[in-house]
Amino acid sequence: MMSHDTGRAVSALRNFARRPEPESRCDLCNAPVAESHAHLYEPEPRRIACACIACSFLFPEGTAGRYRSLHSRATRAAGVELVEDDFRALEIPVRLAFLAPSDVHARVFATYPTSHGATESVVPRAAWDALAERTALSVAPDAEGLLIDYLGGRTRCFVASLDVCYRFVGLLRAGGAARGTAFASAMRFLDGLGGLDGGGHG
Amino acid sequence: MSADDFDAGMGRIEELVQRAETECAKDSLPLVRDLVRALLDVHRIGLGELIAALETGGTSGAPELVRIVRSRPAVASLLAMHDLHPESVEARVQRALREANDVAGGRAEASLVRADGADVVVSVSGSGQSAELLVKTAERLVCEYAPDATLHVEKHFEPDPRANAAPNLVPLSRLRAGAGGAR
Numbered sequence: 001m002m003s004h005d006t007g008r009a010v011s012a013l014r015n016f017a018r019r020p021e022p023e024s025r026c027d028l029c030n031a032p033v034a035e036s037h038a039h040l041y042e043p044e045p046r047r048i049a050c051a052c053i054a055c056s057f058l059f060p061e062g063t064a065g066r067y068r069s070l071h072s073r074a075t076r077a078a079g080v081e082l083v084e085d086d087f088r089a090l091e092i093p094v095r096l097a098f099l100a101p102s103d104v105h106a107r108v109f110a111t112y113p114t115s116h117g118a119t120e121s122v123v124p125r126a127a128w129d130a131l132a133e134r135t136a137l138s139v140a141p142d143a144e145g146l147l148i149d150y151l152g153g154r155t156r157c158f159v160a161s162l163d164v165c166y167r168f169v170g171l172l173r174a175g176g177a178a179r180g181t182a183f184a185s186a187m188r189f190l191d192g193l194g195g196l197d198g199g200g201h202g
Numbered sequence: 203m204s205a206d207d208f209d210a211g212m213g214r215i216e217e218l219v220q221r222a223e224t225e226c227a228k229d230s231l232p233l234v235r236d237l238v239r240a241l242l243d244v245h246r247i248g249l250g251e252l253i254a255a256l257e258t259g260g261t262s263g264a265p266e267l268v269r270i271v272r273s274r275p276a277v278a279s280l281l282a283m284h285d286l287h288p289e290s291v292e293a294r295v296q297r298a299l300r301e302a303n304d305v306a307g308g309r310a311e312a313s314l315v316r317a318d319g320a321d322v323v324v325s326v327s328g329s330g331q332s333a334e335l336l337v338k339t340a341e342r343l344v345c346e347y348a349p350d351a352t353l354h355v356e357k358h359f360e361p362d363p364r365a366n367a368a369p370n371l372v373p374l375s376r377l378r379a380g381a382g383g384a385r
Contacts, residue, residue, distance in 0.1 A: 002275035002282075002349070004342050006209050009216035010283045010349035016219045017239050021232050170229070 026052035028067075039163040040067040043104040043142040048166050061143065068143060074160035074193040080135040082148065082155045089127035095150035096172070096186060098165050099123065103141040113172040113182060149190050151183075158193050208276040246284040253286055264288060282350045285320075291351045292317035298343035299324065302336060310336040315356060322351045327358040334359075 002010075024033045027049035028040075038056035040049045049067065059067040087095065090110065097112035108128040111120045131137065138159070139146050145165035149156040160168075171185040222234050257264050267288045271278040281287040287294070292314070299312045306312070310328025317323075322344070326337050337355055344353050 002279040002346055003209055004346050005216075006212045006275065006279050007345040007347075007349035009212035010279050011345065012216045012219050013238070013242075014283060014350065016223065017235065017242055019235070021235070 024050055026050060026055055028052075028055040031055075039070045039072070041070050041142065041162050042067055043102060046100075046102070046105075046109070048163055062140075070143065070161045070163045072161050072163055074147070074158045074164050076193075077135075077137065077146070077157040077159050080137055080146075080155060080157040082131075082150050082157070086127070086131055087150070089130070090123045091121065091127075092123065095148075096183065097148045098145050098169055099128070099139075099148065100145035100162065100165060101128065101139055101141040111169050111172070113186070118169055118172040147190065147193070149187070151187070156190065158190065160193065164193070205276060208279075212279065242284065245280075246286065249281065249284055249286055253281075253288075279349065282348065285350060287350065290317075291320055291322060291348050294348040295322050295324070295344055295351055295353075298347040299340060302340040302343050305339050306332060306336045312336055312340045317351075320350055320352050321354070322348070323354045323356060325356045325358060327360075329360040333357070 026033050028051060031052045033050055033052050038051045040051045040059055056069050059065060059069045061069045061071055092110055092112055094112045097110055099108055099110050101108045108123045109120055110123045111118055144159055145162055147158040147160055147165060147168055168186060168189055171189055172182050226234055256267055271281060271288060296314055299314060302312050309332035312324055312326045315323040315325050324340060326333055328336060344351055
């Protein structure tokens with residue numbers, strides 16, 4: 001017979017492994033939300049919040065304030081062609097990245113994968129402005145981001161709402177030996193963005 | 203590794219599970235849970251193959267396994283964790299209840315109502331503190347013999363006859379009356 005403490009530990013581990021994930025809740029009012037739900041963006045801490053339908057209506061997209069509603073979307077930026085010099089100017093060492101201009105912070109943030117996981121930096125403003133002007137790129141500050149895939153020397157860019165961009169960043173978090181898997185997941189994510197236009201995403 | 207080392211390791215696991223559930227960020231807990239599930243899955247597959255090899259290795263395979271789990275708590279707990287224990291949950295719960303009833307000494311009784319896989323319903327009857335004590339003993343022993351069981355206890359308690367008994371006190375008036383009569 002095992003000890004009572006060991007029996008309790010076995011039970012705790014089994015329960016932990018078998019417990020279903022708790023349902024998602026609205027980060028504002030704590031009401032349960034469906035797996036597919038709306039998101040709000042907090043520009044100051046640059047954070048995504050899950051929101052129920054009622055709370056998401058309180059903060060229309062494009063208005064100033066603590067929270068801004070996000071309409072999930074991703075559009076292929078077909079006219080954007082990048083060259084190696086762009087990455088040097090933007091000071092991004094890898095060819096898979098997410099750029100997010102912010103008026104609140106008066107900066108353009110870049111997030112990209114490194115051997116330690118996803119890393120964030122601030123890109124030179126002049127380089128971003130030059131790229132936007134040359135490619136007629138329009139990315140709404142504090143609402144959208146530019147997803148860049150230049151792996152293999154061919155450009156694939158998307159202008160996407162920040163909730164979509166943060167899901168992309170989430171895939172790049174793994175570092176070390178898992179980095180290859182993270183890259184593959186991120187590429188599959190971009191492959192699936194072609195048909196994304198509207199609707200919520202958990 | 204000694205039995206104490208094993209128990210310490212299991213204690214550490216229990217502590218880490220509690221910390222994961224209370225301290226992990228909402229978006230990282232599913233990843234931790236997936237990792238634990240994946241680890242348990244590969245261990246379950248390996249242990250399952252080991253047991254299959256034991257059982258097909260000779261006619262004494264299955265009884266030998268029962269002997270091993272009864273004498274080695276570490277093996278018993280691992281097999282129970284993976285639903286690979288050679289004795290059914292019902293048999294182990296019955297054993298725990300027999301032991302609990304022995305401790306109760308007839309003042310209360312625990313019996314198995316039904317065992318549906320890992321879901322076990324136990325009825326405890328008796329009165330007062332004896333029945334309460336038996337519930338605790340049964341819960342403890344079932345946890346030790348069958349940590350893979352989910353125990354539900356039906357309580358059929360009778361009022362403790364001692365609780366409503368008149369206190370062994372003599373009213374003051376009777377004492378005074380008695381004292382007066384003696385004078």
